[in-house]
Amino acid sequence: MQAASTLPAAPAQQTTLRPMRATDLEACHGLSQHLKWPHRLADWHFHHAVSRGHVIEQEADQDGGTAVVAGSGMLCHFGGDYATLGLVIVSDALQGRGLGRAMMQTLLADAGTRSVILNATAAGRPLYEKLGFQVTDTLSQHQSASAHAPRPVLPLGGRIRPLRDDEIPSLLALDRHASGMDRSALLLALLRFAEVAVLEQDGRVKGVAMLREFGRGRVIGPVIAADPEDAKRLISHWVNAYAGSFLRIDVPGRSGLRDWLQEIGLTCVDDVVTMCRGTPPTGDAQWQPYSLINQALG
Incomplete structure (x- = not known):
C-alpha cells in the first residue's frame, strides 16, 4: 500500500492522501450520508475488511482544530487479474482541486497491472474516460x-x-x-x-x-x-x-x-x-x- 502523499489544497490547510484506517470509517460514513448514499456504518466496515482504501485528510486549521477526513476511495482485488473500484468521495469544500483525480491515480497505481472495473454516474464518467476507462454495459x-x-x-x-x-x-x-x-x-x-x-x-x-x-x-x-x-x-x-x-x-x-x-x-x-x-x-x-x-x- 502506498505511503501518504501531499495533495494540492488551500494555502492555509495541507491535504494528505494516505491509506485508510479502521478509525476513519465513521468519518467516511458521514461523507456518504451527506451524499444520501444508503450505506450503513456496518457496510463501510465490510468494504474496509475486503478492500484496500485511501482517504483524503485535511489538516487542522490555524485555530487549532483537528484534522478531518474529506475524501475516500476503495479498491478490491480479485486475484492478480482484476479489481473493482468504488466509494470515491471528495467533500464539497474540496471540489475542483484535482483531488478526485489524485485519488483515482492512487487507486489505479494500487491495482498494478490488473484490469479495473467501476460503475460510474454521469458526473464521474468524464474523469474516468480521461483515465482510460471505457463503457462496457449499463446498470440499473x-x-x-x-x-x-x-x-x-x-x-x-x-x-x-x-x-x-x-x-x-x-x-x-x-x-x-x-x-x-x-x-x-x-x-x-x-x-x-x-x-x-x-x-x-x-x-x-x-x-x-x-x-x-x-x-x-x-x-x-x-x-x-x-x-x-x-x-x-x-x-x-x-x-x-x-x-x-x-x-x-x-x-x-x-x-x-x-x-x-x-x-x-x-x-x-x-x-x-x-x-x-x-x-x-x-x-x-x-x-x-x-x-x-x-x-x-x-
Missing part, C-alpha cells in the same frame, strides 16, 4: 418495500433450497465461470452473514442467489443462473421470502431483467454505466451474473 438500481412476485413455477424435479456447507467450493467455481474473475475471498467474506438460495433440478444446480443486509434493508446479489427465467425464479424466491421488507437489486443491462423487475414492483431509481480500464472479464457462456454484489464491489 431497483428497490422497493412493496414488491410482489408470483410464486416461482419450478420445472419438474426442481426446488429452491439453502446452500449446504459442502457446496461452498462449487459456489466459488460457479462464480468464477459466470464472472470471469476469482472473487473467492470476497464471497467467503459474504458467506459469513449472507443467505444463499440454490435452484436445483434433478440434483443439478441451475443457479444461486445471495441475500444480505445492506443499506436501508436487504440486497439481492449476486444472482448467477444459466438463463433469465431461472434468475427470475431465484429473485422471486427472495422477494416472497421478505415480502414487505425493503429490498434492492442492481442488474446489468445485458441481463434483460429491467422491465420485469419494474413489473413486480422493484422500481428503477437510478441508472449508471459499467466501465473497465483494461480487458473486461469474460465469463463462461453457460452462466451469467444477473445481479451485482453491490455497485462498489461489482
Whole structure:
C-alpha cells in the first residue's frame, strides 16, 4: 500500500492522501450520508475488511482544530487479474482541486497491472474516460418495500433450497465461470452473514442467489443462473421470502431483467454505466451474473 502523499489544497490547510484506517470509517460514513448514499456504518466496515482504501485528510486549521477526513476511495482485488473500484468521495469544500483525480491515480497505481472495473454516474464518467476507462454495459438500481412476485413455477424435479456447507467450493467455481474473475475471498467474506438460495433440478444446480443486509434493508446479489427465467425464479424466491421488507437489486443491462423487475414492483431509481480500464472479464457462456454484489464491489 502506498505511503501518504501531499495533495494540492488551500494555502492555509495541507491535504494528505494516505491509506485508510479502521478509525476513519465513521468519518467516511458521514461523507456518504451527506451524499444520501444508503450505506450503513456496518457496510463501510465490510468494504474496509475486503478492500484496500485511501482517504483524503485535511489538516487542522490555524485555530487549532483537528484534522478531518474529506475524501475516500476503495479498491478490491480479485486475484492478480482484476479489481473493482468504488466509494470515491471528495467533500464539497474540496471540489475542483484535482483531488478526485489524485485519488483515482492512487487507486489505479494500487491495482498494478490488473484490469479495473467501476460503475460510474454521469458526473464521474468524464474523469474516468480521461483515465482510460471505457463503457462496457449499463446498470440499473431497483428497490422497493412493496414488491410482489408470483410464486416461482419450478420445472419438474426442481426446488429452491439453502446452500449446504459442502457446496461452498462449487459456489466459488460457479462464480468464477459466470464472472470471469476469482472473487473467492470476497464471497467467503459474504458467506459469513449472507443467505444463499440454490435452484436445483434433478440434483443439478441451475443457479444461486445471495441475500444480505445492506443499506436501508436487504440486497439481492449476486444472482448467477444459466438463463433469465431461472434468475427470475431465484429473485422471486427472495422477494416472497421478505415480502414487505425493503429490498434492492442492481442488474446489468445485458441481463434483460429491467422491465420485469419494474413489473413486480422493484422500481428503477437510478441508472449508471459499467466501465473497465483494461480487458473486461469474460465469463463462461453457460452462466451469467444477473445481479451485482453491490455497485462498489461489482
